Amino acid sequence: MTASNTGNRSDTGLLVHRCAFACMALFVALLTTGCHHKAKVSRHYPPPPPTRSPSRAAPSTSTAQRGxxxxxxxxxxxxxxxxxxxxxxxxxxxxxxxxxxxxxxxxxxxxxxxxxxxxxxxxxxxxxxxxxxxxxxxxxxxxxxxxxxxxxxxxxxxxxxxxxxxxxxxxxxxxxxxxxxxxxxxxxxxQRPGADLGGKWCVQIGAFLDKNNAWRLQSDLQRRYATSAKVIEFQGPTGHWVRINPISASRTQALQIASAIHAAEPDAQAYLVRLD
The missing domain is CATH 2.40.40.10 (RlpA-like domain)
Known part of the structure; x- marks a missing residue:
């Protein structure tokens, strides 16, 4: 092998390396440029829920606690x-x-x-x-x-x-x-014409956020007042309630029942209520 052929091969190899390096640099440049011009993805977030006016709430969270x-x-x-x-x-x-x-x-x-x-x-x-x-x-x-x-x-x-x-x-x-x-x-x-002077009365206890607690109280009260009252459970806007309807429907008996009720939940109060 002559010196001339060796020099030509060296020059050719150097040229190949330079071309490869230039191509690599161009690729990196294009990649970098592409990242900078990447289109942004718009995100659509749902609007916040509308505000509500004050309303009657459960006893534990009163309607308006500020002046x-x-x-x-x-x-x-x-x-x-x-x-x-x-x-x-x-x-x-x-x-x-x-x-x-x-x-x-x-x-x-x-x-x-x-x-x-x-x-x-x-x-x-x-x-x-x-x-x-x-x-x-x-x-x-x-x-x-x-x-x-x-x-x-x-x-x-x-x-x-x-x-x-x-x-x-x-x-x-x-x-x-x-x-x-x-x-x-x-x-x-x-006064409403024909209104009963004595009235028809009951006792309402609530509101229970957990209906199971209302059911347990209903069961206990029904056993206690098996012969003197009917006890029902129902759901209202503020939670679950228990109602005791005395057989006599008199205010005196309803007041006696209300005074004897001591619910385990502090927010479950016993209220004397007129039905008619």
Whole structure:
């Protein structure tokens, strides 16, 4: 092999290596350039759920726990744990009561009320546990002196320390809509024609978030009152409830039963309720 042939082969090998290196560099450059210009993938996130207006809640989470403009509640709006709700709500048709008022709207709007009619949050109505259905009352906000006349069409509020639940429209008329809670005076103006003076009464216990707890209580109470009352369990918007219907349907017997009930769950209160 001559020196000339050796030099030519060396030059050829060097040229091949240079070409390979150049191709590799070009590939890397193209790869890098491609990454920088990679199209971005747009992501579509679902919108947040719509906000809801205040509504009646279970006893453990009350409708509105803040005062005007989100400030703290006044001292009178803090329920006294030693006060007996059933003793306050007398249900007398010629009475004047003083206590806390709240209001309820969605999700109760267009649902059937305790009187069998569809609840309209824009009507001048209210819920009361013991006044006869159809009773007309005047509710006066003792803080603002605003008042409204409403008809009792529903049962409630089932929250410790509350006397009456106003419809959304009635709450706006009395200034309670923004306050959330207010001390009010409830004056009976008109009784429903033909209303039973004695009334038909029961005891409601709840609300239970776990239906099994409601079933256990129902079973225990049915054994205890096997001969004097009928005990049923049912589901409401705020949870599961147990109702004791005394055979006599008298207020006296219902009050005795309510006083003897001590549910294991702290939020499960026993409420005296008028059925008619």
């Amino acid at each position: 005007l403009h989100g400030g703290p509640l006044p001292s009178y709006a803090i329920p006294d744990p030693n006060v007996d709700d059933n003793a306050i709500a007398s249900g007398h048709t010629n009475s004047t009561e003083t206590g806390l008022a709240s209001w309820y709207g969605p999700p109760y709007h267009n649902r059937q009320g305790a009187n069998g009619e569809v609840y309209d949050q824009n009507a001048m109505t209210a819920a009361h546990r013991t006044l006869p259905m159809g009773t007309v009352v005047r509710v006066t906000n003792l803080t603002t002196s605003q008042s409204v006349t409403v008809k009792i069409t529903d049962r409630g509020p089932f929250v410790h320390g509350r006397l009456i639940d106003l419809s959304l429209a009635a709450a706006k008329e009395t200034g309670i809509y923004r306050m959330g809670l207010a001390k009010v005076r409830v004056e009976v103006l008109e």
